[in-house]
Amino acid sequence: MKVVLQNLTKIFPSRDKKAGKEVVAVNDFTFEIPDGKLIGLLGPSGCGKSTTLYMISGLQKPSSGRIFFGDDDVTELSTENRGIGLVFQNYALYPHMTVKQNILFPLQNLKGADRLSKEEMLTRAYEAAKLVQIDELMERKPSELSGGQQQRVAIARALVKMPRVLLLDEPLSNLDARLRLQTREEIRRIQKETGITTVFVTHDQEEAMSISDMIVVMKLGVVQQIGKPQEVYEDPANLFVAKFLGTPPINVLDGRVQGGKVYIGNDAILEVSGVADQDVIVGIRPEGFELNENGALHCQLSNVEVMGRDVSVVSTNPASQNPFIRSIIDADKRLDLGKQTVSYNVKPHKVFLFHRETEERIRYEVK
8 A cells, every 4th residue: 555645734833832933743744655665764753754654644633734645635534544553662462362352452443344243353363463473362361471472372362353554653662672573573574474564663773774675764743855774874965964874984084185084183084076066974884994004094092892793993183073983994904903003994885974054065086
């Protein structure tokens, strides 16, 4: 089911009636979610991603704009008539009901031509439970389940109605690290098997990038960039996107372009063309450093962290906006720990320039 958001805007009235300043939670959001794809809405708290999800679900009404499921305008349609499955962060299971009863509950509320027989409901419930691998837990109650198992019940309950669109609101936030990894892989598997168009809301960029076909990066209600996860990572539209994606985060330094060269302090790290002389913000991905005794960029060595196949070199530079610069190098590379200075060359495709004032991307060609 294709989902189209057309100039979607949500404005909340101010709580302070005297000030009277409205809060724009989502601002003119236009996007077409392709049929059968998993889309990640990504951004920090307060960026408008959950509000967007709730407008798609019908739990909140847009201030302006339209929502289409396929060719159907569902903007004014009630939640129960939209054909959506919704999974909340806190599972929202009925504690007095068994797993089977929780999964059956949406089917028992169907009316008219949609109503199913008891046999049909049970068949669907067990099919949904088997899909999320909890069919052996059907007689247990939520209190007897782990957090990951409870989340699977919530997903099964959303899937049992065979929804046109599946909406997931930070479904992994309450799980520990290992369970989060396992459950996000399960969500991706389930989505691929069912082919249901899915919208996944998260503030965790690693989650969004690992399972999404496309990601939408938001800030203060405004869409910053839309694209395939790796493409957005490798080609950020602005400094916010560059900083939000990536672990470890991108290294941000004050720099300048002068005479076709990018300078960090007195170090000319890169030759570029097509960029006027100006002060800039320089972003360098951690994997964008190449250890070289005669390298162009010089930093003060602070620490070395061995992480299996990779080594994280922690250093400082007066131009850095971060307390430390983190560079990821191959573990086979030998670093002289006795030296106080570490030198690098940089990989041009891992270096981004941004306007000092607007923080928008400055495109350049490598000489």
